[in-house]
Amino acid sequence: MNTVVAQLQRQFQDYLVSLYQQGFLDNQFTELRKLQDEGTPDFVAEVVSLFFDDCSKLINTMSRSLERPENVDFKQVDSGVHQLKGSSSSVGARRVKNVCISFKECCDVQNREGCLRCLQQVDYEYKMLKTKLQDLFNLEQRILQAGGMIPQVNIS
């Protein structure tokens, strides 16, 4: 018999698996989930929230650095990309991290147009991930409120 909790748990599991399959998340997100327990039920949500704040800040800074074609501070942009790549890697934000790799390449050859495209793309990706994870966390909340436990999901 499918209880509400079982249905929600199934939904959660399917959704999480789909995020991995679509490349939004990688193994490091799994590692983060390992660090969450009943005592720290919001750990992952808190970390990714900090990550998204980071994204927003860094994107703004890099945008300013790239603003004037005649005066681009590529060093500043490179520093921003480095930081973004690091933190995206630490939370398992795979797509964001991959954009950062291309972004760094554009930066290395001082390709302003390329950088601007990457900047736009990284902005898009982090916001997309933010929405997806919000949906995931909402599902978690609904499970908990229905008296259920968050399922352990094994990603192969």
Added chain:
Amino acid sequence: MASDGGVSCLRSSEMLNVGIGGMEPPPLDLDEVHVLAVDDSLVDRIVIERLLRITSCKVTAVDSGWRALELLGLDNEKASVELQRLKVDMIITDYCMPGMTGYELLKKIKESSSFRQVPVVIMSSENVLTRIDMCLEEGAEDFLLKPVKLADVKRLRNCLSGDVKLSNGNKRKLPEDSVTVVQASLPPPPPTPQPSLMTLSTDSSDSSPPLSPVEVFSSPLSSLGDDDVLTSSPECSPTPEESPIRRQKMGSPGLDQ
């Protein structure tokens, strides 16, 4: 969330009180391992802090090498260094940081008489062999490739447990049965009176290595010799298969010198 001065944690009530600015350091809890984590990235600090806490370490996380030196009492600014010195059992630091790199911090720690025995672990997102070699040569205990995983920290924790327990011979709690077994096979410790604060880090007055039992026994750090693959040690977690060179190891530099 993050508090002032670049010292961050999720729950400030859990944060270890540090003896700076004239505050008395808390009574030393010899059962707990204290790690100083250094990383300029807030996200990474939160993650490493959690990783360490979950493996039963007390953690102080700071955002720069300068701040770390300040807490250790190694910046030349502070006068009464003794009061302000932090007891640490391990320092784990990011390599790439603005201002002072992890490598530079490592050097300063190894140059200090009070903290050179403290194991320093370097973390980096880049798998650059020359960088790894440089850090190991300078005395780094280990080199972790970011993103850091629970298995990496558990491994460090196991090694640290083994070292510290055997060096001071007191009743530290150990989660690992394997280390307890090794402890049982130790010969009786020499009957010299042990200073009450006999730890790797703070015992600057004792120049002869309190680490001599560690040389002989369980620490995977020394028992492997030239073998730089930790998976051969029964106490350590298996190497994650993803990265070609997860990290390299060498024997505890302090013992070889």
